[in-house]
Amino acid sequence: MELTAPNSVYLDLETTGLNCNGEDEVLEIALVGADGETLFHTLLKPERLKAWPVAESIHGISPDDVVGYPSLDEVLNPVIDLVWGRQLVIYNAPFDLSFLPDAVAEGAAEVRCCMLAFAQAYGEPDPKRGGFKWKKLGFAAEHVGHVWSGRAHSALADAQATRSVWQWLARQGAV
Known part of the structure; x- marks a missing residue:
């Protein structure tokens, strides 16, 4: 049984670092629907x-891995379309949103930070x-019994x- 709004979408990014002031860039983006289907996923x-050696040591995305992939600007329209009018749930929403144009959040019906709700x-x-x-996503996922279908620190996983985590929060009546 789906405990969250059927129009929810879950977004995650992997980036070249932790600098939210415009120096670092997005390397991977994924959107998952309320029923768990992959709506959008690509390297960027x-x-x-x-080069981004520190970030690469965490998520494993190398400069060679992204050769031939589109830039963030090239995928923004489909991302905005998928988010449009939906509840957008992000673990550490302020961080991920700092890498995206305002139009992504502005198109959502509402943006929810899963990290703050879990805390x-x-x-x-x-x-x-x-x-x-x-708490880090790995801690929260373990706490709620999430079974990983991919490697942590990949946008899709x-x-x-x-x-x-959001479904667990819904079962607790916390969201």
Whole structure:
């Protein structure tokens, strides 16, 4: 039984790094539908950067892997179309959205941050920031019993894990 809105879509990115100020770029994007189907998935060739060794050591995407793939700009229209009018769920939404044009979020009916919702539901206090401690997607996925169908830190597998965490949150009445 689907516990989340049938018009939900789950998005994940892999990037050249953690810099949200425009220096780093998107290397992979995936969108998964409410029933778990892959709606969109592709590697992306960055327009400026030629190497990203630190990020590559995490997600395994090398410069050679993205040769011949489209740029982010070339896939934006289908991504915006798939998100349009839907609830867009992202694990650490502020981070991923910082790499995408505003039109992606603006086209969604609503954007929800799965990481913040999980932090609140898990309930571990964060005395430094106030509120609740943020947990990595791998921790949240393990906590909810997600069975990985791919390698963590790939956009498609992470989008599927986000869907599992969101479904768990829905069963808890937390979203």
